[in-house]
Amino acid sequence: MIEKLVKTTGEWLKGEGPSSDVVVSSRIRLARNLAEQPFLLTASAGDRAEIYRSLAGETSNDVVIPDAMVVDIDEADEIDRNLLVERHLISRQHAAGEGPRGVTISPDETQAIMINEEDHLRIQSLRSGLQLELLWHEVNEIDEALANRVPFAFDEQLGYLTACPTNVGTGIRVSVMLHLPALRLTKEIERVARAARDLRLAVRGSYGEGTEAVGDLYQISNQTTLGKSEESIIETFSRTIIPKIVEYERAARETLMKQHSSQLDDKIWRSYGLLTNARMISSGETQSLLSPIRMGIHLDRFHAFDIRTLNEIFLYTQPAHLQKRLGKKLDDDERAAARADYLRERLASKPK
Amino acid sequence: MTLNGINPTVKIENPLGTAKKLHKMITKMNCQHCNKSRATVHITDTVPERKERHLCEDCAEKEGVIIKPNQHTTNEILQQFIKQKIGLGLTENVVCPQCGLSFQEFQVKGQLGCPHDYEVFKAQLMPLIERAHEGGTKHVGKKPGGGTPPQNLHTGLLKLRRELQDAIQQENYELAARVRDQIRNLEQQ
Ligand SMILES: [Zn+2]
Ligand SMILES: [Zn+2]
Numbered sequence: 001m002i003e004k005l006v007k008t009t010g011e012w013l014k015g016e017g018p019s020s021d022v023v024v025s026s027r028i029r030l031a032r033n034l035a036e037q038p039f040l041l042t043a044s045a046g047d048r049a050e051i052y053r054s055l056a057g058e059t060s061n062d063v064v065i066p067d068a069m070v071v072d073i074d075e076a077d078e079i080d081r082n083l084l085v086e087r088h089l090i091s092r093q094h095a096a097g098e099g100p101r102g103v104t105i106s107p108d109e110t111q112a113i114m115i116n117e118e119d120h121l122r123i124q125s126l127r128s129g130l131q132l133e134l135l136w137h138e139v140n141e142i143d144e145a146l147a148n149r150v151p152f153a154f155d156e157q158l159g160y161l162t163a164c165p166t167n168v169g170t171g172i173r174v175s176v177m178l179h180l181p182a183l184r185l186t187k188e189i190e191r192v193a194r195a196a197r198d199l200r201l202a203v204r205g206s207y208g209e210g211t212e213a214v215g216d217l218y219q220i221s222n223q224t225t226l227g228k229s230e231e232s233i234i235e236t237f238s239r240t241i242i243p244k245i246v247e248y249e250r251a252a253r254e255t256l257m258k259q260h261s262s263q264l265d266d267k268i269w270r271s272y273g274l275l276t277n278a279r280m281i282s283s284g285e286t287q288s289l290l291s292p293i294r295m296g297i298h299l300d301r302f303h304a305f306d307i308r309t310l311n312e313i314f315l316y317t318q319p320a321h322l323q324k325r326l327g328k329k330l331d332d333d334e335r336a337a338a339r340a341d342y343l344r345e346r347l348a349s350k351p352k
Numbered sequence: 353m354t355l356n357g358i359n360p361t362v363k364i365e366n367p368l369g370t371a372k373k374l375h376k377m378i379t380k381m382n383c384q385h386c387n388k389s390r391a392t393v394h395i396t397d398t399v400p401e402r403k404e405r406h407l408c409e410d411c412a413e414k415e416g417v418i419i420k421p422n423q424h425t426t427n428e429i430l431q432q433f434i435k436q437k438i439g440l441g442l443t444e445n446v447v448c449p450q451c452g453l454s455f456q457e458f459q460v461k462g463q464l465g466c467p468h469d470y471e472v473f474k475a476q477l478m479p480l481i482e483r484a485h486e487g488g489t490k491h492v493g494k495k496p497g498g499g500t501p502p503q504n505l506h507t508g509l510l511k512l513r514r515e516l517q518d519a520i521q522q523e524n525y526e527l528a529a530r531v532r533d534q535i536r537n538l539e540q541q
Binding site: 018033035036037038039040041042118131133134137140143144147148151152153154155156157158159160161163164165166168169170172200224225226227228229230231232 | 450451452453461462463464465466467470477480481484485486487488489490491492493494495496497515519524526527530531
């Protein structure tokens with residue numbers, strides 16, 4: 001099953017959609033739990049197995065997600081689990097968790113439902129660019145379809161009841177992944193991060209909580225879920241916060257082009273030089289080098305390959321994808337060499 | 353996006369002459385922006401090129417150079433809150449009859465045991481919930497099954513038609529196509 005995934009890159013890496021020069025992808029996730037069932041903290045092994053069995057069936061029903069694929073995470077090996085993390089289909093916590101748990105995935109990977117993560121259900125919709133209204137439509141449809149089939153834990157005052165009280169209410173988490181290289185180069189990034197935190201938003205690296213912003217990718221998400229409607233949270237993101245940051249980043253890119261075009265081109269082309277000549281390269285270095293190139297493509301200053309190829313490289317140079325492709329487990333050094341080989345091969349075969 | 357409040361930290365970077373001399377020089381300098389007020393904020397950019405800027409606090413704030421000190425994240429607030437409660441021993445150890453979780457266990461784990469815990473621990477949880485959600489104590493938003501049941505068919509259609517117009521106006525044709533399909537489905541019912 002996972003083999004099928006490896007051959008594709010997923011919708012969110014298309015590199016299209018509104019504001020995709022700055023917004024890499026957006027995601028909406030809803031936390032839901034079954035009524036009259038223990039949360040995972042106190043659920044017995046039998047409870048967990050029963051909840052997983054039943055929800056794996058319900059979530060993959062054709063009225064919920066048509067032609068869905070269910071991956072049993074407890075049975076999947078380490079590389080497959082990490083592969084799903086790299087594709088943003090499950091969280092790191094879910095990969096590292098214990099006991100019966102899984103994920104139901106739509107054929108185009110835009111929808112995924114984690115079962116038995118922190119909550120019984122985490123329903124997500126993920127797409128490239130800034131498309132929060134569309135995502136809300138999709139995730140809401142899945143939520144409605146599931147609510148017709150299973151009873152959710154809900155309270156008139158507190159809304160949807162979640163394992164952690166910080167998610168109670170709407171249970172919604174809106175996240176937008178932004179590429180902000182120019183704001184970092186012009187040293188404005190900390191200012192944006194602080195302004196976002198003032199608005200009670202979380203600013204994190206690309207793989208969620210506790211991860212670093214490698215390759216100038218930042219994930220911004222809401223932290224409060226009680227007292228505001230889903231629509232108002234989404235609207236704040238799509239009409240105010242994100243357009244503002246996009247505007248800042250574009251202005252910073254403009255400044256770089258006007259005042260430092262030689263330095264900018266130098267940075268882009270040196271990165272390309274390293275990527276196409278290295279004999280050993282880490283995943284972190286690859287992502288850092290891809291960052292100025294990503295900007296260069298959007299600024300129409302780099303044409304050696306396009307954004308789709310860049311996104312493909314971005315995904316396939318990550319550890320699990322690299323190992324899956326070669327069909328074996330590799331240590332750090334072996335991975336670094338295999339990654340450099342892949343990059344030279346992939347980029348050399350492209351006509352300039 | 354508001355950037356209010358002032359961070360009083362003044363950072364001086366001086367790889368050249370003596371720090372004292374430079375400091376004297378710049379403390380007498382006027383703001384490079386408005387040229388009226390005394391420059392009290394001195395910034396050295398190193399990327400993309402080395403450049404010093406000397407601004408008054410007003411202009412520095414306008415430029416977004418100085419900002420209000422960081423606020424705590426929800427998790428920090430939660431942890432702080434839990435620590436305080438444990439430290440002061442303020443809470444009785446209530447136990448949920450349904451799942452057996454005690455409030456003290458929740459304090460350690462940060463997670464609840466079952467949906468009933470919200471009722472059982474209500475007195476202890478509500479202040480924490482209020483803090484974690486910027487004062488929010490009442491759910492606003494959708495309810496299970498509150499989508500478009502048959503009796504709401506008409507208003508549902510109205511809403512969708514408005515959404516369709518919005519989507520077209522925003523040139524979001526992918527969304528528009530989806531909404532259009534939803535309207536067709538509803539109309540056929
Ligand atoms: Zn001034
Ligand atoms: Zn309980």
